[in-house]
Amino acid sequence: MSQKLPSVIEKTQEDLKKDAKIRELWMKNICDHDKHAKFKIKETYDFIIVGAGTAGCVLARELIHGIPNINILVLEAGGPNVHANGIISLPCTWFKAFRLYDCDWGYVTQEQKMKSHVNPTKEVTVKKGIPYPRGKVWGGCSSLNAMVYMRGQAKQYNDMAAQGPEYKIWDWDHCLEAFKALENNSRENPNEKFKQLHGFNGLHHVQDPHNGAYDIMSDLIDAAKNLGIPYNDDFNGERQNGVGRFQFTNEKGKRCSLADGFLRDALKKVEFHPGSEPNGFGKVVAVDVRSYAHVLEIIWDEENKKENIAIGVRYFCNGNVREAFIAPKGEVIICSGAINSPQILMLSGVGPKKNLEENNIKVRKELPVGRNLLDHPGCCFIAKSDPNTIHHWSSGCEIGIIHKANVEGKIPCKEEFFDENPDLQTIAMPLRPGLVDGLNVDGILLWSILNVPSSVGYLELDSNNPFDQPRIHLNYFEKSDDLYRMISSLKLSREILKQPPMSTVYNVKEIGINYTNGDDISDEDWEKFVLEKSVTTFHPGGTVKMAPESNGGVVNHRLQVYGTKNLRVVDASIFPYIPSGNTNAPTAMVAWRASRLIFEDYTRKNSL
Numbered sequence: 001m002s003q004k005l006p007s008v009i010e011k012t013q014e015d016l017k018k019d020a021k022i023r024e025l026w027m028k029n030i031c032d033h034d035k036h037a038k039f040k041i042k043e044t045y046d047f048i049i050v051g052a053g054t055a056g057c058v059l060a061r062e063l064i065h066g067i068p069n070i071n072i073l074v075l076e077a078g079g080p081n082v083h084a085n086g087i088i089s090l091p092c093t094w095f096k097a098f099r100l101y102d103c104d105w106g107y108v109t110q111e112q113k114m115k116s117h118v119n120p121t122k123e124v125t126v127k128k129g130i131p132y133p134r135g136k137v138w139g140g141c142s143s144l145n146a147m148v149y150m151r152g153q154a155k156q157y158n159d160m161a162a163q164g165p166e167y168k169i170w171d172w173d174h175c176l177e178a179f180k181a182l183e184n185n186s187r188e189n190p191n192e193k194f195k196q197l198h199g200f201n202g203l204h205h206v207q208d209p210h211n212g213a214y215d216i217m218s219d220l221i222d223a224a225k226n227l228g229i230p231y232n233d234d235f236n237g238e239r240q241n242g243v244g245r246f247q248f249t250n251e252k253g254k255r256c257s258l259a260d261g262f263l264r265d266a267l268k269k270v271e272f273h274p275g276s277e278p279n280g281f282g283k284v285v286a287v288d289v290r291s292y293a294h295v296l297e298i299i300w301d302e303e304n305k306k307e308n309i310a311i312g313v314r315y316f317c318n319g320n321v322r323e324a325f326i327a328p329k330g331e332v333i334i335c336s337g338a339i340n341s342p343q344i345l346m347l348s349g350v351g352p353k354k355n356l357e358e359n360n361i362k363v364r365k366e367l368p369v370g371r372n373l374l375d376h377p378g379c380c381f382i383a384k385s386d387p388n389t390i391h392h393w394s395s396g397c398e399i400g401i402i403h404k405a406n407v408e409g410k411i412p413c414k415e416e417f418f419d420e421n422p423d424l425q426t427i428a429m430p431l432r433p434g435l436v437d438g439l440n441v442d443g444i445l446l447w448s449i450l451n452v453p454s455s456v457g458y459l460e461l462d463s464n465n466p467f468d469q470p471r472i473h474l475n476y477f478e479k480s481d482d483l484y485r486m487i488s489s490l491k492l493s494r495e496i497l498k499q500p501p502m503s504t505v506y507n508v509k510e511i512g513i514n515y516t517n518g519d520d521i522s523d524e525d526w527e528k529f530v531l532e533k534s535v536t537t538f539h540p541g542g543t544v545k546m547a548p549e550s551n552g553g554v555v556n557h558r559l560q561v562y563g564t565k566n567l568r569v570v571d572a573s574i575f576p577y578i579p580s581g582n583t584n585a586p587t588a589m590v591a592w593r594a595s596r597l598i599f600e601d602y603t604r605k606n607s608l
């Protein structure tokens with residue numbers, strides 16, 4: 001008889017006691033170590049970057065190569081992205097990588113109760129505890145993500161730019177310049193249009209699927225085409241709508257995170273300038289990345305309290321609380337992602353007054369930090385096929401079906417398939433046995449994702465302990481159009497699976513919706529299904545919104561935090577509108593554009 005192994009870590013009381021004892025011994029050692037720490041020099045850098053994720057890696061590289069004679073400290077709460085067995089770099093293991101104990105912040109969401117949209121006399125619930133993975137490793141989420149390369153439509157960038165004349169630096173033309181500068185696309189024989197819209201010399205490698213596609217997935221494209229959905233061979237081309245294959249942020253079939261592409265290149269620059277610092281130790285012109293360094297808060301200049309001048313950060317590393325400072329013309333740049341950047345601001349006294357005061361934090365500047373939490377909810381159902389139709393090398397997300405959804409929850413019509421501002425993305429994934437807990441079948445998973453959601457969530461501090469999780473309120477489907485658009489897309493997915501050859505050759509049978517039999521699913525059952533099965537598709541943003549302060553902004557068009565000095569936020573949290581695609585490339589784009597703004601401001605300050 002085979003023994004069933006536990007799939008989760010279960011520690012006994014005895015184990016926990018032993019762990020606590022070891023922690024105690026470690027603490028004692030740290031105290032002894034502190035007593036000898038008298039001769040340490042004050043750490044001073046031109047730029048301190050908090051977080052070596054997508055944005056932090058791009059920024060470190062662009063600044064160190066763009067501005068002469070600077071030094072940069074990058075503080076990263078996680079460790080290097082080198083995993084001995086290559087689990088991070090192998091595309092087919094991404095589904096496991098983000099569940100790794102020490103590479104993920106391990107966030108979960110709050111329970112959500114609201115009135116049913118179908119039957120408003122009833123209350124419905126989105127359960128508490130939806131896992132909300134965030135990378136805690138060099139490369140941040142780009143080291144754990146599904147590697148789909150998608151910029152989203154021009155519209156959201158142009159909306160961002162329409163917030164005032166000074167926001168023009170964020171219009172599509174400016175963003176496209178950055179996307180192209182970052183990208184190194186290896187498509188074979190690209191056509192002229194592809195050449196115009198893509199970059200081929202950047203450090204972020206993008207490629208078509210390395211291993212071709214399964215027959216069943218190619219046939220899925222035909223099934224979608226049978227229903228009138230146009231084929232699209234470039235979701236980052238002139239139009240986003242249609243059915244086609246994704247491109248991936250891979251190099252030679254392996255993950256290319258922003259740490260692989262950009263941080264690695266940033267680390268190549270090391271120069272020593274003896275005697276150029278007042279302390280006589282000389283200046284090392286380089287990027288210094290400190291791993292397992294958890295930033296606790298911003299250090300403010302207490303002599304000029306009213307001005308809120310950031311002068312450094314306090315962080316926890318190797319059992320010690322340490323401080324690092326910026327040079328007189330330097331900056332602290334928070335790149336800690338859409339959950340942690342707002343948390344660091346709030347812990348430092350920048351945020352909503354009520355939530356800060358509840359947590360005994362002195363308010364330095366009242367701003368709506370943590371509001372405007374935007375995300376792409378996803379809901380999937382599963383169809384099983386004949387055995388042995390699925391193999392094991394796939395990265396998972398193979399096919400995209402991008403369309404405008406129907407706001408009444410009907411199957412979209414032809415016009416909606418051709419609409420140039422699609423709002424729904426369905427990812428088709430080959431389902432291998434074991435990919436979804438308890439399902440030992442071959443098949444297809446169709447994951448509908450609301451690319452342009454109307455509902456907006458928020459996050460807030462639960463305590464003033466920097467190691468505590470903030471409370472994440474997603475507010476998924478709070479607006480009824482989100483629910484009906486999701487239902488519309490799920491109905492379309494069912495229709496696609498009914499088409500030959502899916503139903504005929506592969507014997508595909510839907511096993512996702514269990515409430516009623518056959519096609520006749522009531523709206524009430526659809527709502528129940530959507531609320532029960534929806535999860536994040538890992539794209540939070542917007543919590544440190546770039547907008548005029550009068551319009552709920554936390555940072556201005558140059559990403560400087562209102563009411564402070566020497567402080568910027570550069571990452572996915574600054575999006576006022578969430579990109580209508582996946583968020584890795586857009587976040588890298590934000591960092592590239594920010595590096596140019598920082599360069600301009602630094603040069604201006606130095607010429608004064």
Ligand SMILES: Cc1cc2nc3c(=O)[nH]c(=O)nc-3n(C[C@H](O)[C@H](O)[C@H](O)COP(=O)(O)OP(=O)(O)OC[C@H]3O[C@@H](n4cnc5c(N)ncnc54)[C@H](O)[C@@H]3O)c2cc1C
Pocket residue numbers: 050051052053054055056075076077078098133134135136137138139140141142144145146147148149150293294295296335336337338340341344537538539540571572573582583584585587
């Ligand atoms: C499982 C998963 C799948 C995804 N799939 C895709 C996809 O296929 N395509 C796509 O385009 N996007 C995808 N995304 C989203 C995309 O990767 C992210 O939007 C993007 O990487 C966000 O970049 P960021 O710089 O804002 O934050 P992050 O990349 O999260 O970087 C933040 C960094 O800051 C560090 N940090 C946080 N707090 C502190 C602190 N207090 N002190 C020090 N360091 C700190 C973190 O450890 C992290 O390294 C996915 C994300 C996940 C999690």
